[in-house]
Structure formats: C-alpha cells, structure tokens
Amino acid sequence: MIETFEKVEDIEIRLLLEALYLRYHYDFRNYATGSIKRRLRQAREQLGFATISAMQERALHDETMLPRLLGYLTVQVSEMFRDPGYFRAIREVVVPHLRTYPSLKIWIAGCSGGEELYSLVILFREEGLEDRTIFYATDINQDALQIAEAGVYDVDRIQLFTENHRKSGGRSSLSDYYSAGYGRVSFDRTLRDRVVFSDHSLVTDAVFGEMNLISCRNVMIYFDKALQDRAVGLFRDSLARKGFLGIGAKESLRFSAHADDFSEFVRQEKIYQRIGK
Structure with a gap:
C-alpha cells in the first residue's frame, strides 16, 4: 500500500x-x-x-498560488559572510587579481x-573596489528579489552576521553599514547604488554579460547532474578570461562535463578560475 502511494505521488510530482x-x-x-x-510534501x-494533484489544480487556475509554491521550491536560507573563510579567500587571494582591472562585473x-x-x-567597499564594480543579483523568486532589494533583516540575525564579518577579515564594523530600529536592521541604501536586481533562471536562461x-x-546542490552541467557551462560562458567562480562548500566541479575549463584557485574554499577563452 505504501509503495503504491509513493508511486502515485511520484507521478503527481512529475505532473x-x-x-x-x-x-x-x-x-x-x-x-x-x-x-x-x-x-512539495511540506508545501502540501x-x-x-x-x-x-489538488495543489496542481489550484496552481494551474490561480496565479496567486505561484509565489507561495516558489517559496517552497526555492531555498531561501542564507546569512551574511556565510562560511567566512570563503570571503577571506576572496579578500586576500582573489581581490589582488581583480585590482588589475579598470572595471569589474560581479554576478551573485x-x-x-x-x-x-x-x-x-561591503567587502568590495572595504577593499576600495566598489566604485569600479557593477553587481548583478539574480534569482528566480520575485519575493526573494524584493527582500534583497529592501535590505532589511531581523535584528536577532545581526550577531551572527557581525561575527562572520569579523572572521572574514572585515576592515570595519558591520554596524557602519546599517541602522537599527523596531527589531529590524536596514542596510545603507548606498550599498545598492551599483547593484542590478533581475530575475534569471540557471535552468532556462542564457548568458547576459561577461563577468569577472x-x-x-549552495544552489547547484539541489540540481541533478544534467542541470549542474548546464549551470557550470553557463558560468563558463559568462566568465571573462581568467575570471573566478565560487561555489558552495558541498559542491564540486570535479564531475562536471566542463571541469577541464576551470582550474582550482583556492581549493579549500571551492574557488575556481576560468582557463583560456
């Protein structure tokens, strides 16, 4: 009986x-x-x-269901300077290379x-590179993009953000970049002056610029191998010669069809460099 239920559920999910x-x-x-x-079980x-199937019926006929479903299907768990070693490596190892360019494009x-x-x-501001950089922040979830553009977070998250910033080699106090009130913190609007927010899908969309x-x-970890290969190929085609790619701690390019197009730049922090082009 359980096996039959799971088979039917698998069919429902595919549909x-x-x-x-x-x-x-x-x-x-x-x-x-x-x-x-x-x-999807959690959403149901x-x-x-x-x-x-009942959830599918509603989604097909009620457009207001889409953002609610996307909230479950897209993972929105993060923190500032998450895995501080990654940001320290960018600061200490990658930034010296980026300094040699008159202008920079960064894609999150x-x-x-x-x-x-x-x-x-914040890292680029502290390293004196913000004024020559354009940041592209993309996601498939419009609600997430609105939160990102607002730059407002619960105050109880700030202690962790602050500690991560310190461990990442921060050159100032994180409190220099936000104001607090009513249980929330709002990050300085000037941090968004050089940011372009846009919806973009790694599954269906194409290259839109040449990035440094x-x-x-922690995005590709949710993809199957074929989709991981597509995403890595998209990143390869989006990078300038000798551009850098940073991925999650539990992710790897080792088994990608495009692995030979990258060299390990900071192995322990999963930072790669585009070869040739």
Whole structure:
C-alpha cells in the first residue's frame, strides 16, 4: 500500500513540475528528486491540500498560488559572510587579481534574500573596489528579489552576521553599514547604488554579460547532474578570461562535463578560475 502511494505521488510530482513549466515557465523538472519531493510534501501539508494533484489544480487556475509554491521550491536560507573563510579567500587571494582591472562585473547567482550580495558589496567597499564594480543579483523568486532589494533583516540575525564579518577579515564594523530600529536592521541604501536586481533562471536562461567573478553557492546542490552541467557551462560562458567562480562548500566541479575549463584557485574554499577563452 505504501509503495503504491509513493508511486502515485511520484507521478503527481512529475505532473505538477510539468504543469509549472508549461503554465509559468519555471522549470524544476531536473532538480534533485529527493529535495523536490521533501519540499512539495511540506508545501502540501502546510498549505492544506489533501494531495499534490489538488495543489496542481489550484496552481494551474490561480496565479496567486505561484509565489507561495516558489517559496517552497526555492531555498531561501542564507546569512551574511556565510562560511567566512570563503570571503577571506576572496579578500586576500582573489581581490589582488581583480585590482588589475579598470572595471569589474560581479554576478551573485541565486541571491536569495540578498545576504551574500551585501557581503560582497561591503567587502568590495572595504577593499576600495566598489566604485569600479557593477553587481548583478539574480534569482528566480520575485519575493526573494524584493527582500534583497529592501535590505532589511531581523535584528536577532545581526550577531551572527557581525561575527562572520569579523572572521572574514572585515576592515570595519558591520554596524557602519546599517541602522537599527523596531527589531529590524536596514542596510545603507548606498550599498545598492551599483547593484542590478533581475530575475534569471540557471535552468532556462542564457548568458547576459561577461563577468569577472561569479558567486553561486549552495544552489547547484539541489540540481541533478544534467542541470549542474548546464549551470557550470553557463558560468563558463559568462566568465571573462581568467575570471573566478565560487561555489558552495558541498559542491564540486570535479564531475562536471566542463571541469577541464576551470582550474582550482583556492581549493579549500571551492574557488575556481576560468582557463583560456
């Protein structure tokens, strides 16, 4: 009986993902199966549907369901200067190379609520590179982009953000960049002066510029191998010669079809450099 239920549920999930693609052009069909199944089960339970098929029916006929579903299907968990060693490596090892360029383009792919974006903008400001840099912050979730553009976070997160910033080699106090009030902190609007916010899908969209650094961390872990290969190929084609790619601690290019197009630049922090081009 349990086996039959799971087979039916698998069919429902495939049909729902196909429906989302055909109706709204959001493509989750090649995301890792186990992760998608967990998230859709959670959505079904918390949104009060008896079956995934019932959830699909609502999604097809009620456009207001889309952002609610995307909230479950796209992972929005991050923090400022997450994995401080990664940001310290960018500061100490990557930035000296970036200093040699008169202008820079940085892409934060899957920017979620903006925590990594602000981390990089602050780092570049501290290193004197902000004024020559354009930052592109992209995500497929419009709600996440709105949060990122607002730059407002709960005050109880700031202690962790501050500690991460310190460990990353921060040259100032994080409090220099935000104001606090009513249980929230608002990051300085000037941090967004050189940021372009845009929706972009690593699954369906194409290259939109030539970047010097792409940071896409803890996104590809939710893709299957074919989709990981597509994303890495997109990053390769988006990088300038000798540009840099940073990925998540649990991610790797080792088994990618495009692995030979990159060299390990800071192995322990999963920072790679584009070869040739």
